[in-house]
Amino acid sequence: xxxxxxxxxxxxxxxxxxxxxxxxxxxxxxxxxxxxxxxxxxxxxxxxxxxxxxxxxxxxxxxxxxxxxxxxxxxxxxxxxxxxxxxxxxxxxxxxxxxxxxxxxxxxxxxxxxxxxxxxxxxxxxxxxxxxxxxxxxxxxxxxxxxxxxxxxxxxxxxxxxxxxxxxxxxxxxxxxxxxxx
Amino acid sequence: xxxxxxxxxxxxxxxxxxxxxxxxxxxxxxxxxxxxxxxxxxxxxxxxxxxxxxxxxxxxxxxxxxxxxxxxxxxxxxxxxxxxxxxxxxxxxxxxxxxxxxxxxxxxxxxxxxxxxxxxxxxxxxxxxxxxxxxxxxxxxxxxxxxxxxxxxxxxxxxxxxxxxxxxxxxxxxxxxxxxxxxxxxxxxxxxxxxxxxxxxxxxxxxxxxxxxxxxxxxxxxxxxxxxxxxxxxxxxxxxxxxxxxxxxxxxxxxxxxxxxxxxxxxxxxxxxxxxxxxxxxxxxxxxxxxxxxxxxxxxxxxxxxxxxxxxxxxxxxxxxxxxxxxxxxxxxxxxxxxxxxxxxxxxxxxxxxxxxxxxxxxxxxxxxxxxxxxxxxxxxxxxxxxxxxxxxxxxxxxxxxxxxxxxxxxxxxxxxxxxxxxxxxxxxxxxxxxxxxxxxxxxxxxxxxxxxxxxxxxxxxxxxxxxxxxxxxxxxxxxxxxxxxxxxxxxxxxxxxxxxxxxxxxxxxxxxxxxxxxxxxxxxxxxxxxxxxxxxxxxxxxxxxxxxxxxxxxxxxxxxxxxxxxxxxxxxxxxxxxxxxxxxxxxxxxxxxxxx
Numbered sequence: 001x002x003x004x005x006x007x008x009x010x011x012x013x014x015x016x017x018x019x020x021x022x023x024x025x026x027x028x029x030x031x032x033x034x035x036x037x038x039x040x041x042x043x044x045x046x047x048x049x050x051x052x053x054x055x056x057x058x059x060x061x062x063x064x065x066x067x068x069x070x071x072x073x074x075x076x077x078x079x080x081x082x083x084x085x086x087x088x089x090x091x092x093x094x095x096x097x098x099x100x101x102x103x104x105x106x107x108x109x110x111x112x113x114x115x116x117x118x119x120x121x122x123x124x125x126x127x128x129x130x131x132x133x134x135x136x137x138x139x140x141x142x143x144x145x146x147x148x149x150x151x152x153x154x155x156x157x158x159x160x161x162x163x164x165x166x167x168x169x170x171x172x173x174x175x176x177x178x179x180x181x182x
Numbered sequence: 183x184x185x186x187x188x189x190x191x192x193x194x195x196x197x198x199x200x201x202x203x204x205x206x207x208x209x210x211x212x213x214x215x216x217x218x219x220x221x222x223x224x225x226x227x228x229x230x231x232x233x234x235x236x237x238x239x240x241x242x243x244x245x246x247x248x249x250x251x252x253x254x255x256x257x258x259x260x261x262x263x264x265x266x267x268x269x270x271x272x273x274x275x276x277x278x279x280x281x282x283x284x285x286x287x288x289x290x291x292x293x294x295x296x297x298x299x300x301x302x303x304x305x306x307x308x309x310x311x312x313x314x315x316x317x318x319x320x321x322x323x324x325x326x327x328x329x330x331x332x333x334x335x336x337x338x339x340x341x342x343x344x345x346x347x348x349x350x351x352x353x354x355x356x357x358x359x360x361x362x363x364x365x366x367x368x369x370x371x372x373x374x375x376x377x378x379x380x381x382x383x384x385x386x387x388x389x390x391x392x393x394x395x396x397x398x399x400x401x402x403x404x405x406x407x408x409x410x411x412x413x414x415x416x417x418x419x420x421x422x423x424x425x426x427x428x429x430x431x432x433x434x435x436x437x438x439x440x441x442x443x444x445x446x447x448x449x450x451x452x453x454x455x456x457x458x459x460x461x462x463x464x465x466x467x468x469x470x471x472x473x474x475x476x477x478x479x480x481x482x483x484x485x486x487x488x489x490x491x492x493x494x495x496x497x498x499x500x501x502x503x504x505x506x507x508x509x510x511x512x513x514x515x516x517x518x519x520x521x522x523x524x525x526x527x528x529x530x531x532x533x534x535x536x537x538x539x540x541x542x543x544x545x546x547x548x549x550x551x552x553x554x555x556x557x558x559x560x561x562x563x564x565x566x567x568x569x570x571x572x573x574x575x576x577x578x579x580x581x582x583x584x585x586x587x588x589x590x591x592x593x594x595x596x597x598x599x600x601x602x603x604x605x606x607x608x609x610x611x612x613x614x615x616x617x618x619x620x621x622x623x624x625x626x627x628x629x630x631x632x633x634x635x636x637x638x639x640x641x642x643x644x645x646x647x648x649x650x651x652x653x654x655x656x657x658x659x660x661x662x663x664x665x666x667x668x669x670x671x672x673x674x675x676x677x678x679x680x681x682x683x684x685x686x687x688x689x690x691x692x693x694x695x696x697x698x699x700x701x702x703x704x705x706x707x708x709x710x711x712x713x714x715x716x717x718x719x720x721x722x723x724x725x726x727x728x729x730x731x732x733x734x735x736x737x738x739x740x741x742x743x744x745x746x747x748x749x750x751x752x753x754x755x756x757x758x759x760x761x762x763x764x765x766x767x768x769x770x771x772x773x774x775x776x777x778x779x
Contacts, residue, residue, distance in 0.1 A: 156607065157248075158247070161606060164626060165604075165629065167567070169569050170245055171437060173437070
């Protein structure tokens with residue numbers, strides 16, 4: 001059954017994605033199953049998915065160089081991988097982690113994360129990432145997991161590889177680039 | 183090209199009634215070379231490969247974009263690749279209590295595991311026991327040459343005559359001058375790229391066009407010159423100019439897919455045994471290939487005590503077959519060859535064939551790994567993107583310890599492999615702190631501005647480091663498993679300390695901003711360079727093979743892989759394995775003609 005909220009979300013993403021992908025390498029060859037995956041979350045609830053979508057985009061936002069995590073459908077990929085995870089541990093980590101985000105948001109700002117302002121959202125992420133090199137509190141460990149999966153999904157996406165990183169490889173060259181050793 | 187179709191078309195039927203001139207057990211670097219050389223002498227050869235024929239191009243898909251793969255290159259969730267931690271905190275067999283459906287060795291790189299999972303063995307089917315060891319096995323036509331690292335180095339008399347140099351261990355029964363013509367033959371037949379450096383301890387090959395260095399690598403090379411140390415472009419077993427005599431291989435086009443898989447090259451510019459050696463050998467009409475044929479035993483003629491052939495198990499049906507030959511050439515890899523010799527017990531050879539010395543399985547050695555350095559090269563930040571992984575390797579830093587001076591803490595030496603520049607996945611995405619627009623920009627600006635390298639050091643050959651057969655554990659075909667009795671020693675520990683110190687010293691000297699230096703030793707086996715379980719020598723009491731890799735005990739038995747190496751050197755072994763196998767097989771063919779086998 002189609003769901004209005006996630007349909008809207010998907011349509012928004014398609015528009016953004018279409019624009020950016022066209023700039024990068026043209027839209028042909030895009031894996032349509034990724035769109036299908038974002039229609040209805042496989043593991044997350046609709047509310048969780050919206051939260052993850054926003055969190056990933058705060059970590060890797062759109063800037064004047066390239067589109068960000070939302071456009072690259074990072075949340076959909078994380079959702080898919082969690083849904084098929086062989087172990088329960090990562091699913092528990094995410095479910096509990098997202099609850100913590102909401103709890104901290106209420107503590108800090110008296111409202112749900114998605115109802116808070118951009119500044120408030122950034123303040124929350126700043127707090128849970130303050131101890132990034134040596135995370136110990138549950139929310140700090142969750143930030144590590146969130147960022148790690150976000151980066152992985154983003155930099156393996158079409159937007160990440162072509163628009164953001166402008167990767168030059170996977171083409172035949174006549175000559176290797178670099179400096180002569182002689 | 184469809185490799186499997188080519189192989190099927192070229193493949194004659196296996197005739198089990200016939201006596202072949204030679205049976206070659208194994209199809210990797212050593213077995214492939216044996217098949218090439220023996221068939222070129224007109225001998226009728228049967229090659230037995232324990233693994234399957236895999237359409238390697240369809241497995242590796244090395245030009246597939248990560249986003250075109252459902253899991254961005256990762257394996258399905260019920261498959262598991264062992265981690266470094268698992269190798270250390272548990273005991274083999276590592277897959278014994280795993281809930282995963284399939285368990286594989288660590289070898290697969292970031293997100294490339296789905297492409298190599300069918301190439302390495304499923305640990306569930308292939309248990310081993312004893313001390314911790316990360317044993318990577320590839321059971322398929324071509325073996326590990328399908329995914330090898332391609333660093334193709336020569337050994338020198340500093341290695342062959344190491345005992346004469348520092349008093350430890352044994353000298354090899356050959357000198358550099360004995361093997362040099364065969365290194366040349368391997369260079370010309372298979373192709374190698376590199377730059378001549380005129381180093382006595384790292385002899386030059388006959389090189390094709392070199393791989394160029396990235397900017398930071400060039401900077402390090404220049405800086406090292408002041409320290410009298412040499413960084414050279416990766417000496418890659420890759421044809422960069424092409425090979426007119428081989429229609430199965432293309433020259434390298436620097437596409438930039440090389441560093442994002444466990445290895446492998448689907449245009450076969452990088453050497454692999456099937457296209458480099460086996461297909462051309464089939465074209466002679468003298469080679470018969472039987473895959474899914476797990477050698478169970480080298481059979482023995484009761485009257486003469488000589489090898490009479492090989493008994494093998496069909497991997498799919500479990501049926502056992504016996505096939506006869508005038509000569510048996512074992513090339514199943516250092517550890518599998520030792521296992522096969524130990525399994526081949528008879529009245530004539532109660533400890534296993536060729537093992538009257540009790541040295542089979544012993545003097546097992548390899549390369550120790552672990553120390554690793556990573557640094558930022560500030561002047562490379564924010565530079566326009568370059569294609570730096572569009573080459574089959576980056577750089578090699580040659581051994582500089584114990585050449586003329588003597589280090590107070592350890593003997594022998596080590597080299598480094600390293601790289602710099604842009605790759606498809608920005609490695610700094612996980613190490614860059616923070617989030618948001620500044621994080622994104624930092625990852626982007628600095629992605630190509632890192633340089634790193636890691637050491638490979640010689641592990642001393644010791645009699646007390648060995649493998650034997652486990653008395654109770656068997657693989658899924660009922661064949662006794664190998665049991666490891668193998669530990670790094672004091673010399674390796676001290677060498678590893680020095681590796682970390684010199685890595686820091688060299689990077690500081692070059693003006694790089696050092697981010698981290700790992701001093702931790704990796705689990706035994708990590709280098710995938712296991713050597714020396716049937717060493718060559720002049721004394722049949724303390725060695726298994728003579729200088730032609732021929733058994734001292736059984737004159738029609740040869741072991742032509744890394745088993746025969748007397749010491750590990752610190753240089754990667756593949757090119758030496760092939761040069762030695764070529765030399766020995768020339769000798770074998772000659773002796774067979776003379777009626778001496």
